Amino acid sequence: MKKILSSVTDGKGFDIGLVLLPLAFLFVLSGLPLVYNVVMSFQEVDMFSLGSFARPFVGFKNYVDLFSQPETGPILFNTALFVSASIVGQFVIGFGLALFFWTNFPGASWLRGLFLVSWVMPGLVVGAIWNWILSGDFGVLNFFLREMAIINANIFWRSDPNYSLWAVIIANIWLGTSFNMILLSVGLSGIPKDLYEAAELDGATMLQRFFTITLPMMRSTIGAIVALGLIFTLQQFDLFAGITSGGPNNSSNVTQYWAWDLSFRQYDFAKGATISVIMIVFVMLASVVYVRSTRHEVRG
Amino acid sequence: MTLQIELNSVNKFYGAYHALKNIDLAIEKGSFVALVGPSGCGKSTLLRSLAGLEKITTGEMKIAGDSMNDVPPRKRDVAMVFQSYALYPHMTVEENLTYSLRIRGVSRAEARKTAEEVAAITGLTDLMQRYPRELSGGQRQRVAMSRAIIRHPKAFLFDEPLSNLDAALRVHMRKEIRALHERLRATSVYVTHDQIEAMTMADHVVVMRDGVIEQQGRPLDLYDRPANRFVAGFIGSPAMNFLPAKVAEDGRHAVLDFGRLALGEGLAPGTAVTVGIRPEHIRMVPAGEGDFNVPIDSVESTGSTTYVTSATQPELTVVENGRGALRSGDVVGLAIDPAQLHLFDGDGKRIEQTHSNVGELRRLQSAETARPLRIGV
The missing domain is CATH 2.40.50.140 (Nucleic acid-binding proteins)
Incomplete structure (x- = not known):
């Protein structure tokens, strides 16, 4: 007994305890809901069976039903478009800004910090702001585009099915750019300055230095950011709720919003869970990429 | 003998700080010159100015007869061995060596051949496929030198290349660098704070303090006839x-x-x-x-x-x-x-x-x- 006790206070038992505690925490708060969600996607769930675990199993019926619905294909496509356009936009602008601030002009670090303001704002607030900007009749974006002679007539960003998804994408790029910029700035500052000096003496031009030194040295950072971007954009819910509510006619609907809509507005919990399971698969893949790219840090 | 490097009243300011004061220096082709002095004396600034990594404020700087004042580093055709070695961590030894050649558009096969020749001189032949992180300090040092040698530059610039090595290896590499110089006869400028390194390796020693050249000459002349109290105290161990x-x-x-x-x-x-x-x-x-x-x-x-x-x-x-x-x-x-x-x-x-x-x-x-x-x- 004493031996066990001393092992717990100072020894192997203590180490095991340290591991078990967070594992238990993760299992209760993340693992169980996850499993419950997966189980639900194979069951028939309605308002009356919601309170019990013992519900009739229906196999893959929910999945089959889901994919036979006419809106499923477009919504999956919307999701893919939303995720890829957001990530590309956030990454390209974020990298551009990071490189810009990397030149370290006076006040650069201060300004860089200021950029984080967009990221700390709640999604619903961002949505409200962009509602004003994107407004068809009096929005400042339309005004700007019109004055620049890019468009002739106002675009009704939120109610035109051709633009509604892009309205959310623009807001999401604005929201996520600064996070990309900060992480990429950290990655850039981790590259030793003398590598650039050596490359410069070796005859490399600025562009050659970017492609032979900066990009390869940033590989793990970029991998991590793209993976995190995928996870974050798949979690993006507030902006849809705040700007288009998935409409009009599902033209800006994406899986994460649809899952919520099915579960809590149409009370079709089984289908909501089914969509969530499909999303879990993608997020898991992104997580693997993230973990792998942060594990292999290339440093001399 | 022809002059490979010429500095005429070179000055360098960082804001109000006067880092290099009226530096006059003439380095003969094929000689090995050591810049030595306590930290903050301007020796590294002088070397980095030669490389073009720092811009001189006034004065004239010539390499192989051409004015270098407005020439960017990549067009100066000088090679530098950094204190940190600055090896490209994401490239193998071979890729590190051939980087400058590939940048210039030399074909991969030809670059590889040249790299193998240089590796044979510096003893890196068996390490060509390794990454810098898999090498010991001395091996990294050799890669850094090989990367400089492969280009046949107009001048080699060494920035305290041995200070990251342990004492025994330092003495060994000292000899190796000197032997390499005897073999290649490339104009070399070597910055060090260690007067023993300067005395044993260089043909010509330049002692600096506070941005000023206190004295320059052959190592033993500096020892025998120091021009002032600072040089007298700096050269020789234990101190005068x-x-x-x-x-x-x-x-x-x-x-x-x-x-x-x-x-x-x-x-x-x-x-x-x-x-x-x-x-x-x-x-x-x-x-x-x-x-x-x-x-x-x-x-x-x-x-x-x-x-x-x-x-x-x-x-x-x-x-x-x-x-x-x-x-x-x-x-x-x-x-x-x-x-x-x-x-x-x-x-x-x-x-x-x-x-x-x-x-x-x-x-x-x-x-x-x-x-x-x-x-x-």
């Missing part, structure tokens, strides 16, 4: 002893706090001077037989050499071969050859002495050395 003194009435002796020393001729009586004596130029003799007697404060022996410190103010260090049987508290006599004394004026500048009787003194001294004298026995 400095004693405040006055020139005596006869103009041929220096009066110290604890004795008199014979000097050369032509000094004004009463002048305040600083006498410099290298520890290895003082001989210890039985008390009463030397120029003056001093009590001993500490005796440190490394086995082959004994360092004796006197209990005087200022203290004197004496180096003696072998292991004397001296102890702290003993009193010994010190014999000093006037020809090996250095005199500095109030500003620290060297005062030249004329020794009409140097020949006689030398003879006397060699006669004394022929009769070995074991102290304290």
Whole structure:
């Protein structure tokens, strides 16, 4: 007994305890809901069976039903478009800004910090702001585009099915750019300055230095950011709720919003869970990429 | 000999800070020049200016006859070995070596062939597919050098390349770099804070302090005839002893706090001077037989050499071969050859002495050395 006790206070038992505690925490708060969600996607769930675990199993019926619905294909496509356009936009602008601030002009670090303001704002607030900007009749974006002679007539960003998804994408790029910029700035500052000096003496031009030194040295950072971007954009819910509510006619609907809509507005919990399971698969893949790219840090 | 590097009154300012002050330097093609000085003396700034990584404020800088003032680093055709080596961590040794060639559009096959030739010289042949993180300090050092050699640049610039190695490896690499220089005969500029590295490796040593070249010349000339007190104290290990003194009435002796020393001729009586004596130029003799007697404060022996410190103010260090049987508290006599004394004026500048009787003194001294004298026995 004493031996066990001393092992717990100072020894192997203590180490095991340290591991078990967070594992238990993760299992209760993340693992169980996850499993419950997966189980639900194979069951028939309605308002009356919601309170019990013992519900009739229906196999893959929910999945089959889901994919036979006419809106499923477009919504999956919307999701893919939303995720890829957001990530590309956030990454390209974020990298551009990071490189810009990397030149370290006076006040650069201060300004860089200021950029984080967009990221700390709640999604619903961002949505409200962009509602004003994107407004068809009096929005400042339309005004700007019109004055620049890019468009002739106002675009009704939120109610035109051709633009509604892009309205959310623009807001999401604005929201996520600064996070990309900060992480990429950290990655850039981790590259030793003398590598650039050596490359410069070796005859490399600025562009050659970017492609032979900066990009390869940033590989793990970029991998991590793209993976995190995928996870974050798949979690993006507030902006849809705040700007288009998935409409009009599902033209800006994406899986994460649809899952919520099915579960809590149409009370079709089984289908909501089914969509969530499909999303879990993608997020898991992104997580693997993230973990792998942060594990292999290339440093001399 | 043609000049490979020429600097004419080069100045460098960082804001108000004057980092390089009127630097004039001429480096012959194929020579090995060491820039040496304490940290913050401007030696690294000077080297980085040569590379073009720092822009000089005024003055003219020429490499191989062409003005380099407005030439960017990548067009200067100089190679640099960094203190940190600055190897590209995401490239193998071979890719590190061939980087400059590939940038210039040399084909992969040709670049590989050249890399193999260089690797054979520097002993990297078996390591070509390794990454820098898989190499030891000495191997990384070699990769950094090979990366410079492969380009056949107009000049090699070394920025304290050995300071990250342990003492034994440093001595080894010192020889290796020197041997490589003998073989390639490429113009090299070598920055170091270690005067022993400078003395042993370079054909020409430039001593710097506070952005000024204090003295330059062949290593042993610097040792034999330091131009000022700073160079005298910086070159040589252990450092030269400095004693405040006055020139005596006869103009041929220096009066110290604890004795008199014979000097050369032509000094004004009463002048305040600083006498410099290298520890290895003082001989210890039985008390009463030397120029003056001093009590001993500490005796440190490394086995082959004994360092004796006197209990005087200022203290004197004496180096003696072998292991004397001296102890702290003993009193010994010190014999000093006037020809090996250095005199500095109030500003620290060297005062030249004329020794009409140097020949006689030398003879006397060699006669004394022929009769070995074991102290304290």
